[in-house]
């Protein structure tokens with residue numbers, strides 16, 4: 001039998017109820033809770049976390065090229081960014097399941113025995129189980145997840161989708177664990193891959209409990225460093241974190257062993273990362289409607305990669321010193337709705353839309369070949385400092401050892417100039433100090449050319465997205481502003497607002513970056529420079545800072561969602577999402 005958790009078990013809340021009904025639904029009263037002392041009154045928060053827990057994080061992402069087209073099977077190029085999402089997971093000894101999403105003002109608890117009962121009443125859950133690593137059946141599990149979570153059928157707000165994805169994964173993990181335990185002779189003490197079962201920090205109480213021994217009473221908290229609902233992969237990172245934490249807790253994947261950063265964080269081997277990716281992609285499809293799987297892949301593996309549905313994600317081995325800026329329009333939107341917009345256009349004008357998608361596909365393919373060409377011509381740094389081409393489905397242990405945090409800004413600026421593409425005598429030309437005739441070395445010219453090319457392709461891709469109907473006036477305003485500097489950004493993610501990214505020439509003086517930032521700030525847009533291509537999902541050896549900081553803040557005023565990585569700006573309350 002597999003232990004229900006390798007993580008610590010927290011103390012039970014003092015006011016424990018033995019009701020077999022759903023216990024507390026804090027979602028609907030989230031804002032009221034905030035004003036009335038909020039999360040501090042949650043049963044979850046009254047628990048001690050002295051015994052430790054399991055901490056997992058996954059990165060956000062930028063789609064460089066190919067969003068929407070990738071939903072229809074075309075190629076996309078995307079990379080992870082250094083804004084991560086963190087989950088903490090404890091097993092609970094009080095027979096309750098807890099979900100805390102402080103950024104969304106969600107605090108929910110359910111009784112584990114309700115899950116148990118439902119499983120007993122659904123024989124299909126015992127028979128309709130994939131015999132491999134593929135994700136649980138959405139068709140089978142989602143109706144059960146809706147019922148158990150208490151989320152209403154017609155609600156599609158951010159909280160509902162996050163809760164639904166959590167429940168889909170939880171039921172799926174429980175179902176798979178029971179199935180594998182039965183196959184293994186119910187209690188042979190090993191995980192399905194033959195590794196030792198997690199020790200649960202020496203606490204065996206749950207193992208001895210006949211009800212909970214094969215079910216998960218978990219307490220899950222998710223904290224974000226990336227702004228939600230603006231195209232930076234918050235849903236992908238969320239699903240990857242929850243999937244990983246639950247699979248790990250159930251012993252369905254072994255503890256990770258591959259170093260992922262200098263702080264002792266670890267990641268999993270390729271087979272288990274692939275399982276995480278697949279389960280996360282299924283969960284994310286509940287949030288995205290029709291999901292391509294791109295977000296889940298990038299948030300799982302990290303790096304910068306080319307992705308085509310149905311094929312293994314292909315890590316781009318050599319990339320130029322890509323420096324990007326991200327601008328948050330602060331227009332939060334719903335990916336499902338944007339995907340639906342494109343679908344409707346496709347229905348109305350299939351021939352035109354197919355051609356637009358093919359054009360986007362050509363852009364992505366050209367980008368992939370530019371990046372390879374850049375390798376041949378020199379003037380590049382290897383992707384994330386890695387030395388191998390990584391096709392995650394076939395990655396080796398050695399490859400993973402190279403999945404270290406990336407510094408993309410370290411290259412000598414003497415090689416890097418950005419042909420801004422601005423008008424002659426425009427702000428950009430004047431400020432960049434680059435003239436068309438500047439050809440001190442052919443290598444430098446090649447490098448300039450690479451950036452000019454990418455800049456131009458960004459403009460084209462953005463126009464195609466506008467043609468698909470996912471533009472937004474605020475995005476247009478940002479594009480117009482940056483064009484004065486010769487920078488041509490594009491929407492990243494589903495569009496309809498959200499975020500905009502652009503390549504920046506690596507030697508752009510900080511004064512210019514400051515000017516751009518100030519201009520954007522006057523219009524109330526946030527701008528920052530994320531690091532591109534860092535590590536994917538990982539298990540942290542210690543409590544991440546984001547939880548320590550939250551503990552500190554806890555005694556003080558309740559924080560609300562932020563739209564910037566540093567949390568310096570407040571965003572609209574999550575409850576305003578009615579899309």
Ligand SMILES: Nc1ncnc2c1ncn2[C@@H]1O[C@H](COP(=O)(O)OP(=O)(O)O)[C@@H](O)[C@H]1O
Nearest residue numbers: 103158161162228229230231232233234235335
């Ligand atoms: N801070 C958060 N906590 C929990 N879930 C979140 C958070 N941010 C986003 N999500 C989940 O991700 C969904 C947003 O996904 P999506 O519309 O695809 O935006 P994005 O482009 O950021 O991925 C939300 O509906 C919610 O389910």
Ligand SMILES: C[C@@](O)(CCOP(=O)(O)O)CC(=O)O
Nearest residue numbers: 067068231233291292493494
């Ligand atoms: C529009 C799409 O291509 C990307 C959506 O990205 P995001 O949810 O906005 O981060 C959808 C998908 O690939 O599943």
